[in-house]
Amino acid sequence: MRGLSVRDVWRSVAIALLLVAAILLPIGQKNYIIYVLTSWLIFTIAAMGLNLTLGYAGQISLAQASFMAIGAYVTALLTLAGWHWLAALPPALIISFVVGLILGYPALRVKGHFLAFVTLAFNTLVFLVLRNEDWLTGGTYGLSGMPRPDFGLFSTDKHLPFYYFTLGITVIAALALWGIVRSPWGRAFKALRENPVRAESLGVDTRRVTLLAFAIGSVYGGLAGALITPLVQFIEPGSFGLAHSLRILLMVVVGGAGYFFGPFIGAAVVILLPEVLRFTEGYYLIIYSALVIVMLVFVPSGLIGVWGRLKAKVWPKQQVRTDMAEGAGLQ
Amino acid sequence: MSDPVLSIRNIEKSFGGIRAVRGVSFDVHKGEVLGLIGPNGSGKSTLFNCILGQLAPDAGEVSVNGRSVAGMRASQMNRLGVGRTFQQLSVFPKMSVLDNIILAGQEHHGTMLSRLFGAPDAGLTGEAERMIAFFRLTHLRDELAGSLSYGQQKLVDAAMAFMAGPSLVLLDEPAGGVNLTMLSHFKERLSAYNAEHGTTFVVIEHNMEFVMSLCTRIIVLAEGAVIAEGSPDEIRANQTVIDAYLGG
Numbered sequence: 001m002r003g004l005s006v007r008d009v010w011r012s013v014a015i016a017l018l019l020v021a022a023i024l025l026p027i028g029q030k031n032y033i034i035y036v037l038t039s040w041l042i043f044t045i046a047a048m049g050l051n052l053t054l055g056y057a058g059q060i061s062l063a064q065a066s067f068m069a070i071g072a073y074v075t076a077l078l079t080l081a082g083w084h085w086l087a088a089l090p091p092a093l094i095i096s097f098v099v100g101l102i103l104g105y106p107a108l109r110v111k112g113h114f115l116a117f118v119t120l121a122f123n124t125l126v127f128l129v130l131r132n133e134d135w136l137t138g139g140t141y142g143l144s145g146m147p148r149p150d151f152g153l154f155s156t157d158k159h160l161p162f163y164y165f166t167l168g169i170t171v172i173a174a175l176a177l178w179g180i181v182r183s184p185w186g187r188a189f190k191a192l193r194e195n196p197v198r199a200e201s202l203g204v205d206t207r208r209v210t211l212l213a214f215a216i217g218s219v220y221g222g223l224a225g226a227l228i229t230p231l232v233q234f235i236e237p238g239s240f241g242l243a244h245s246l247r248i249l250l251m252v253v254v255g256g257a258g259y260f261f262g263p264f265i266g267a268a269v270v271i272l273l274p275e276v277l278r279f280t281e282g283y284y285l286i287i288y289s290a291l292v293i294v295m296l297v298f299v300p301s302g303l304i305g306v307w308g309r310l311k312a313k314v315w316p317k318q319q320v321r322t323d324m325a326e327g328a329g330l331q
Numbered sequence: 332m333s334d335p336v337l338s339i340r341n342i343e344k345s346f347g348g349i350r351a352v353r354g355v356s357f358d359v360h361k362g363e364v365l366g367l368i369g370p371n372g373s374g375k376s377t378l379f380n381c382i383l384g385q386l387a388p389d390a391g392e393v394s395v396n397g398r399s400v401a402g403m404r405a406s407q408m409n410r411l412g413v414g415r416t417f418q419q420l421s422v423f424p425k426m427s428v429l430d431n432i433i434l435a436g437q438e439h440h441g442t443m444l445s446r447l448f449g450a451p452d453a454g455l456t457g458e459a460e461r462m463i464a465f466f467r468l469t470h471l472r473d474e475l476a477g478s479l480s481y482g483q484q485k486l487v488d489a490a491m492a493f494m495a496g497p498s499l500v501l502l503d504e505p506a507g508g509v510n511l512t513m514l515s516h517f518k519e520r521l522s523a524y525n526a527e528h529g530t531t532f533v534v535i536e537h538n539m540e541f542v543m544s545l546c547t548r549i550i551v552l553a554e555g556a557v558i559a560e561g562s563p564d565e566i567r568a569n570q571t572v573i574d575a576y577l578g579g
């Protein structure tokens with residue numbers, strides 16, 4: 001192991017500053033602001049999961065909102081039945097994992113656009129189940145009155161404590177993901193994205209890795225859902241429709257797919273921008289949509305990619321060559 | 332006599348109307364360096380892919396160390412100790428050279444769980460650095476593999492095939508695009524590796540100087556079938572081979 005590089009030191013300082021900012025930001029703010037900040041954290045978690053599946057492992061999914069739904073409904077049903085939130089969390093995560101694993105199976109057969117359609121259909125399926133099985137899910141009326149977790153000395157009933165509670169969970173989730181992406185598993189995920197045929201020939205069980213990429217990404221969706229339930233204390237199928245999966249996808253793309261901190265930035269942009277642009281009255285939607293189109297067309301590597309390009313101008317560094325074809329192509 | 336390291340019997344593979352491989356059989360014994368040559372489109376790469384589980388042959392049998400590998404996935408073959416390279420460059424462009432090499436070894440170390448919770452490098456940094464040095468790539472260790480020149484990437488690609496300590500290595504045109512100095516170094520490295528570890532090689536190559544000086548035995552394919560087999564000298568003198576491949 002080598003010592004810390006200058007880059008590592010800068011990175012640690014930046015993370016520490018961000019964390020301090022995240023702690024200080026909501027103090028003295030109106031409830032609504034705190035609420036928006038909390039949903040930023042929650043969507044960041046959902047986007048982190050999709051970033052693993054899509055950004056690191058290269059598997060497209062338009063179903064992340066349906067895993068938020070699974071996490072949200074399992075948590076809601078169990079906490080309404082009197083379980084503590086902490087007790088409801090493991091079942092929510094385990095069910096998300098298992099369903100994510102099942103969703104991974106089609107990815108073993110279809111890729112790209114077709115996989116996008118399969119996951120899209122899955123999202124719709126979950127939506128329909130939630131709407132139609134009203135004996136369990138309350139149908140279109142949804143579920144309401146879920147309690148916020150109470151930890152004795154620390155109750156999250158007020159918005160500010162709930163924000164800090166969510167922040168704590170976000171930090172834990174981010175650390176866990178950091179551990180995964182720099183482990184051999186993370187290397188295998190990237191290898192799957194960059195050259196699955198070569199990865200397979202080097203002993204990587206690409207089937208298993210594909211399934212795990214979906215399952216772990218789904219767990220993050222489930223975790224985000226488990227936090228949405230006590231935040232809004234009212235859930236209905238419409239909150240987890242396809243449009244929401246697309247929003248999470250946008251967060252990953254805007255932040256920069258495959259960059260660890262991309263989801264934080266992407267979620268902030270996708271959630272906060274409409275708020276910031278609210279003063280433009282009815283035009284904010286237009287400005288916002290235009291920005292998104294511009295991003296997708298001109299900066300597919302996301303905002304972190306923009307930063308990387310600027311940096312490359314100042315300190316030119318290694319870059320992947322585009323003059324050489326990649327891929328094994330079974331030759 | 333011990334089992335051949337690799338034994339293939341009557342392999343057949345067609346793509347639509349094209350019979351790419353027509354009933355090829357041969358054995359490769361421990362420590363051998365077998366050359367596989369033949370004109371473009373004679374079915375060499377297809378044969379490799381049939382042997383290695385990347386393609387399912389229409390008929391025939393493949394066994395490694397006496398054990399049938401029918402229906403085995405490429406990753407399982409690799410864990411049995413079979414390494415390979417592809418004809419086309421196959422590195423992971425957005426990973427560093429070091430990460431490419433570590434990836435090539437990590438699935439052979441520990442368990443699923445230790446690969447999640449254990450050391451991020453699976454304890455392979457030292458070994459990977461030795462492999463990188465072996466191929467004289469040390470100065471490129473932390474570069475993105477995709478930023479290297481073609482020949483350098485070719486060497487990374489080859490290095491990956493050795494990282495798991497394979498007993499059998501199949502190389503598909505390793506010399507293509509590698510400069511002459513590097514090539515003679517590479518050839519010398521392969522011979523050294525073969526002598527040191529007793530590793531068995533099967534090498535597809537169009538560079539005759541490379542094949543003739545490296546290989547102990549050569550098999551010639553034409554239109555999907557074996558037309559000749561022998562020592563480099565025998566092959567050089569074989570009229571059928573000269574007509575079909577080596578030319579005037």
Ligand SMILES: Nc1ncnc2c1ncn2[C@@H]1O[C@H](COP(=O)(O)OP(=O)(O)OP(=O)(O)O)[C@@H](O)[C@H]1O
Pocket residue numbers: 330331346349351369370371372373374375376377378418
């Ligand atoms: N995936 C495929 N689909 C259809 N035809 C294929 C496929 N792969 C190979 N072929 C055909 O099979 C035949 C043998 O191809 P192969 O790549 O095995 O030849 P080769 O001996 O490796 O040639 P080269 O020296 O040019 O690499 C060719 O006619 C080729 O067009």
Ligand SMILES: [Mg+2]
Pocket residue numbers: 331375376377418503
């Ligand atoms: Mg070939």
